[in-house]
Amino acid sequence: MVSNDISILFVEDDKEVRAQISDFLTSNMFKDVYVANNGKDGLLKYNIHKPDIVLSDLNMPIMDGLEMSRAIKALDENTPILLITSNFEKNVTEAAVDIGIEGCLFKPLSLNRVEKILTKYIEKIMFQREFKNKQKLLEQYKSIIDISSSVTKTDINGIITYVNNPFCDMSGYSKDELLGKNHTIISHPDNSKEFYEEIYSTLRDKKIWRGHIKNRRKNGDSYYESSVIAPILDENDEIVECISLKQDITELYAKKELLKKRVKEEIEKNIQLKQEREKERLLEERFSIIGKMAAGITHEINTPLTYIKGNLELMMHDIKDLDDEIKQKNYLQEDSKVILEGVNRISSIVESMREMASQAKGMAQESNVYSSLITALILSYTKASYISVQNSPFKISMDKNRYSFIAPIQKQRIEQVFIIIINNALDALKLNQPFDARELNISLRDDDEYVVVSFKDNGGGIDEGIMPHIFNPFQSTKVEGGIGIGLNVAKRIMQDHGGEILARNYEKGAIFEVYIPKRSKLQDDS
Incomplete structure (x- = not known):
């Protein structure tokens, strides 16, 4: 069995035996074989090369095999060490056991015996490495799930045994406040006993429950989660705990x-x-x-x-x-x-x-861009009295035909562009300005070949490092929510129309300008 990534240190004072065994180890089993002629030299080379296995003669000048083994085990008790001796000595064997030496080989050495014993330790080391790699991968996957989902575990009595950070953020409780408490700590009084009994009954039947749950945060606020709750079974097919993956909806x-x-x-x-x-x-x-x-x-x-x-x-x-x-x-x-x-x-x-x-990507129709803008604002509107259109405060009841800016467009797709830009602006304002200080000014102008719609906010602007790539997919300045494909979608819609989106910063925030051709590419292609 040849191992390309497992090394061995062979220590032997007899020159002929050292040459014979080291040649055998190099040609038959190991890529890296380090050789020493006494215990002191062996300890030095161990410190330099950190081999995976040590094979050493017991009786050697300067420092014998036991003394060297004791020093190596003090450095790393997990390094397997095999001692070579001429005969069995009780006191030597007891000392080797006390040190933690894995085994002994007796002279004269049989190469078949050496290969058989070392193969066992090679396989053990390879298994340990593979196990550690798999364990590391599982830890990484667990970390990914912890980042993307809220996770809790409870025992069979509903006592919380594990929570991750996203769940703490969602519920408002700290880990110390949750661990050891019953999961009912977040239950909402609006949920009926029958609702919870349905969950418990499903789990008792060793089935997975899926659904939406209304819960209550520590501060009393309600929140909704989409949950998958699964029972975990032991080797006797008995429930030992339950694990739940949740998404805040x-x-x-x-x-x-x-x-x-x-x-x-x-x-x-x-x-x-x-x-x-x-x-x-x-x-x-x-x-x-x-x-x-x-x-x-x-x-x-x-x-x-x-x-x-x-x-x-x-x-x-x-x-x-x-x-x-x-x-x-x-x-x-x-x-x-x-x-x-x-x-x-x-x-x-x-x-x-x-x-x-969705709508068919067919011919564009002559439409009022101002009307589409008002529609987009209605769809995006929450409580934003700080939005103005053509210098007038935005209201849901605004006349969609108060102004006329006609261009051939696919109406719903243009509205999608506006919604993306408006939502990004509202998110930036929410993060960077108190309510009373927020401003989003939208204006339209006729610019020769284009109808230009300008969105100007005072939300602090776009990170200059992201600005050159702002319309690339997966580029986002948001602290949470979204992975940055909205502006890329908007840009592609405008390219389909033969138009463009431009972004820049000014003193207080960002400006996005949408250029809509009066004679669109969609119309030309038809």
Whole structure:
């Protein structure tokens, strides 16, 4: 058995034996064989080369094998040492055991015996290295999951035994406040006993529970999480603990509730103004607004989902390569498959929403860019009284045709560009300015061949290191949320129209300018 990356130190004072054995070790077993003629020389070369195995004669001048072994074990007790001796001596054997020497070989040496014994230690070292590598990989995968998901573990009585930092951030509790407490510490009173009994019943049946849970933070605020809770079984198929992976979906719920409110307000307003015969048209308009909002929601979901799915598949690949003797392998494989099923289910929902919200990339139509801008602001609007359009404070009730800036565009795609830029500006303002100091000024102008829409905020500007690559995928200045593909999508939409997006900083913040051709590339291609 030849090992290309395991080394040995051979110490022998007999010149002929040293030459014979070292030649055998070099040609048959090891790439690196370090040779010494006494214990002192052996200890020196051990310190220099740090070999994986030591094979040494017992009786040598200057420093014998026992003394050298004692010194080596003091440096690294895990280095395997084999001593060569002429006969069995009780006191020598006892001393070797006390030092921690792994074994003895008796003269005259049999090369077959030497090879057999050393092969055992080579295999052991290789196994230990492989195990450490696998353990290191699993730790890295655990770190990735800890970064991307909230994780908790409880015993069979619901007592918390492990939490990661994202869960502490989500719940508002510290690890010390959570460990040893019942998981009900975050339960929300709005949840019924029947709801929790459904969860417990599923877990008692040794099945995985998936669903959305409303919980309560330490400060009393409510939050929503998407959870996958799985029972962990021992070798007797008994439940020993439960592990839960969670995603904070509070923002998604908030957007959903806000969307419901806006749709309701719009319908009520139009019902008052329109005749009974227009009810059907109002219903169609409602679904149209839902479709537009779905486009923004799917982007925000798909960004972290792609990251989680890619890393999960890498983890499953490495779990598959684990030694079958590792009892946790089957559990890890089963749990990973369950998690992947959940991720794929979310991915399918997101893709369905994307298809619902998308529009055909056909001919552009002459449309009022100002009207599309107002639509985008309505979709992005939360509580932003600091937004102005053409020097007038933005209001949801603004007349979409107050100004006319006509260009041939794909209306929903241009609105998507505006939404991306507006949301980025609102995020920057939220992070860098108090509410009363925030400003987002939007203006439109007719610039010969283009309609130019300018977005100017006082949110502190764009990092100069990122500015040259701001429209590249995966470039983001955000502290949290998103991985930086929104502006890349916006740029590609504008390129499809034959237009452009330019970004620059000024004294207080950033300026984005969208150039929309009055005669678009889409129109030319048709």
